[in-house]
Amino acid sequence: MSRMILFSGNANRKLAQEICEYLGTPLGLAEVTQFSDGETFVQISENVRGADVFVIQPTCPPVDHHLMELLIMMDALRRASAARITAVIPYYGYSRQDRKVQPRVPISSKLVADLISVSGANRVLTMDLHAGQIQGFFNIPVDHLFATPVLLQHFQEMDWDDGVVVAPDAGGVERARAFAKRLDTSLAFIDKRREGPNDAKVMHIVGDVKDRNVIIVDDMIDTAGTIVQAVTALREQGAQRIYASCTHPVLSGQAIERIESSTLEEVVVTNTIPLDERRSSKKLTILSVASLLGEAIDRIHRETSVSSLFV
Numbered sequence: 025m026s027r028m029i030l031f032s033g034n035a036n037r038k039l040a041q042e043i044c045e046y047l048g049t050p051l052g053l054a055e056v057t058q059f060s061d062g063e064t065f066v067q068i069s070e071n072v073r074g075a076d077v078f079v080i081q082p083t084c085p086p087v088d089h090h091l092m093e094l095l096i097m098m099d100a101l102r103r104a105s106a107a108r109i110t111a112v113i114p115y116y117g118y119s120r121q122d123r124k125v126q127p128r129v130p131i132s133s134k135l136v137a138d139l140i141s142v143s144g145a146n147r148v149l150t151m152d153l154h155a156g157q158i159q160g161f162f163n164i165p166v167d168h169l170f171a172t173p174v175l176l177q178h179f180q181e182m183d184w185d186d187g188v189v190v191a192p193d194a195g196g197v198e199r200a201r202a203f204a205k206r207l208d209t210s211l212a213f214i215d216k217r218r219e220g221p222n223d224a225k226v227m228h229i230v231g232d233v234k235d236r237n238v239i240i241v242d243d244m245i246d247t248a249g250t251i252v253q254a255v256t257a258l259r260e261q262g263a264q265r266i267y268a269s270c271t272h273p274v275l276s277g278q279a280i281e282r283i284e285s286s287t288l289e290e291v292v293v294t295n296t297i298p299l300d301e302r303r304s305s306k307k308l309t310i311l312s313v314a315s316l317l318g319e320a321i322d323r324i325h326r327e328t329s330v331s332s333l334f335v
Contacts, residue, residue: 028325029072031101033081033093036298039114040080042314047322052077054100056093064089066096073105076325078149080317083117083136084297085276091117091136095143102144110324111145114296114317115244115272119154122161137161149320151296151313152243152271155195167330169320171271171294172199174311176206178292179239179269184209187237190229192216192254200241203269207239214254234262244272245291248279252286265289272296273310275303283307 031052032040044051053069081094121132147165159166184207191200191213204211212231273293292309323330
C-alpha cells in the first residue's frame with residue numbers, strides 16, 4: 025500500500041492520538057458530529073483514494089452511538105475509494121452476546137460482525153475478545169491482540185514467589201493460565217453461577233490460595249460484582265493481598281463504589297476504554313496499549329507477521 029492514514033471517531037481519540045505518536049503520523053482529518061436529532065454525520069476531509077486506511081474506534085459506552093460512528097465512517101471511506109479499510113476496535117461491544125443461552129434471543133456479536141463487514145471493512149484488528157470464537161463470525165481477516173504483555177510488565181516488577189493467578193470463572197481459565205505461566209505462579213479458578221445479566225454468584229474456589237498473594241485476571245470489569253464477590257470468597261479462603269487485572273474497564277453502574285469499598289489492593293486496567301472523572305479511583309492503575317496497537321497496525325500495513333508479537 026502506498027499510504028497509511030489513521031482516522032478516529034469520538035470513542036477514544038486520546039488512544040488514537042497516542043497510536044499516531046507511536047507511528048509518527050498525524051491523525052487523519054474527518055468531521056464526525058451529530059445532527060440535532062441525534063443522527064451521526066461524517067465527512068472525510070482529505071484524499072484517501074488508494075490509501076491503506078485504519079479506523080480506530082472502540083465500541084464502548086454509549087455502545088450503539090460509537091458503533092454507528094464506526095459503520096458510517098467506513099462507508100464514507102469506501103465511497104471515497106480507500107484501497108483497504110481496517111477497523112481497529114480495541115474493545116468489541118456486544119462480545120458477551122456470542123451464543124444463545126435462552127430461547128428466542130439474538131446472537132448480537134454475529135450481527136455486529138456482519139454490520140462491520142457490510143459497511144466496508146476489509147479486515148479487523150481487535151483486542152482481548154470476550155470469546156475467541158467471535159473471530160469466526162467474520163468472513164474477513166481478524167487480527168486478535170492480547171494485552172497480556174502490557175499487564176504482565178506491571179506485575180513482573182513485584183515479588184510473586186508464592187503468588188497465585190485466579191480466573192474469576194471457568195471460561196477465563198485459559199487467559200489466567202497464560203498469565204500464570206509467564207509470572208511463574210500457580211493457578212486457581214472460581215466456580216461461579218450466573219443468576220442473570222450482570223448478576224453472578226460465587227460458589228467455591230478450585231485451587232490453593234491460603235496465605236498467598238493473588239491476582240484476579242479477567243478480560244473486562246463491568247459492574248465489578250464478580251470481582252468483589254471473588255475477593256470476598258478469596259478472603260474467606262485465607263488469601264493475603266489481592267489484586268485485579270483486566271483489559272477493558274467498562275466500569276458501569278456501581279462499579280467504582282464497589283471497588284473502593286472492597287479490600288482490593290489495586291486494579292490494573294488498560295486504556296482500550298476511556299475513563300472520565302466519574303469512573304476514576306485511587307485503586308485504578310491505567311496502562312496504555314497504544315504501542316501494542318501501533319506496532320500491529322504498522323505490521324499489517326507492511327504485510328508482516330502480527331502473531332510474532334506474542335511469541
